[in-house]
Amino acid sequence: MPQHRVAITGMGIISALGADLAANWSSLSQGKAGISTIQLVDVSKFRFHNGAEVREYDPEQHFKANQLDFLDRFAQFALIAARQALADSGLKITPELAGKMAVITGSCVGGQTSQDAGFVNLYQKNSPRVHPLLIPRTMANAGASHISMEFGIYGPVYTISTACSSANHAIGNAFWMVRSGQVEAAITGGSEAPFSMGLLKAWEAMRVVSPETCRPFSKDRKGLVLGEGAGMLVLEPMEKAQARGATIYGEIVGFGMSSDAGHITAPTLRGPASAMQAALLDAGIAPEQVGYINAHGTGTQANDQTETHAIREVFSQHADRLAVSSTKSMHGHTLGAAGALEAVATVMAMREKIIPPTANFTAPDPECNLDVVPNQARPAEIEYALSNSFAFGGLNAVLAFKRV
């Protein structure tokens, strides 16, 4: 089968930074964070209080009441971002295309908000039953399935759940399917809604959530800040996108994966480094051609230090000429949606020639001695960029993008 170049022709996003692409880019390009006190859950007795929540969100503005019965918050976000991306692309899903199109999404915790509420009824309120729609609301593939149903897409549709790498694994798989000609178009990305009492307590127990804000690569970083939302991309073969006169935001040129095969939560140097090397190899580019890395950059002590060393390992002296920023400092860590939000940020950075900063940066850490674009966005011409995702479980996924 011929190999196609893969164009990004539509992007949709909803996050703490806003409910569409324009609002998100406005915040990202100005270094404005969407982190504040969590309102969805009573966190008054928690050790942390901040999150990156989607605010001023009214589900009924997007969905009919009977549709909402089937939709957990994470699936709502998936559909909203997919609708935006598809409308943005101008792609018409003809009966012929519908069977040759893929939907591949990422989610780490699926509809756990619904599960949490259902189990509160069961265990705490002594209800003898849970809602019959709890299973279809909770399943991690609900977002992909609802996108498939809404648009009548009946080609390959599935969800990848690899914790914080879910969306990058999903986008990477969709990229490969379009590149190889297995499908003629794809909607791909990730969605997440992690704000429930049960899950926040579990994160609190892990002791990796910051008691204040998220300061990736800063000396005084204290951990990650959880976020929610969704990002979706429309991918098409470049020649078809050009032929129909589509707006082309950028190109995906490489995808690399690896497993640490080490520890369930502590990162290794080898895993992230080999995923970056694999992405460069898949893209057929040299490390020196990369100008920007959207880092995994969670703001934990372990990740940021290890990621810095892994970048130095892969890029050696070129690491000092690279711009590296973590947009999680603004949209929070959206777990299974992280790679999707960061893909949007990376593509927009190349297209708009502005590198979004690492916000909330206070002081350099010798262990994170990269140019992390502290606090101020920076004008830059970027030819190639990487976007890193490294998950608990040691699963790493890196995407390579090219400016068009």
Add this chain to the structure above:
Amino acid sequence: MPDNITEKVLELIADTKRIPREQVSPTSTFEELGLDSLDAINLVFEVESAFNISVPDSVANSMTSVPQVVEELRKILATQPTSQQTPPE
């Protein structure tokens, strides 16, 4: 002889790491015991549950030895009401 608090901590470490109690000494470091960062967080969870206390993240994430756990635990217990100072059975 270790006091009650130390004794309980040693017991919790042995249970958490599933190693014989005799292998855990009041002066052991986590490294000597083979406790990694996640084991340490698990241990703090067991200590919190056993003593009905709450350990701040900054303290929990900085613990690297048995004497340090015991010292931090004593500090926290000293701030608790008297009724809670008795170590558990």
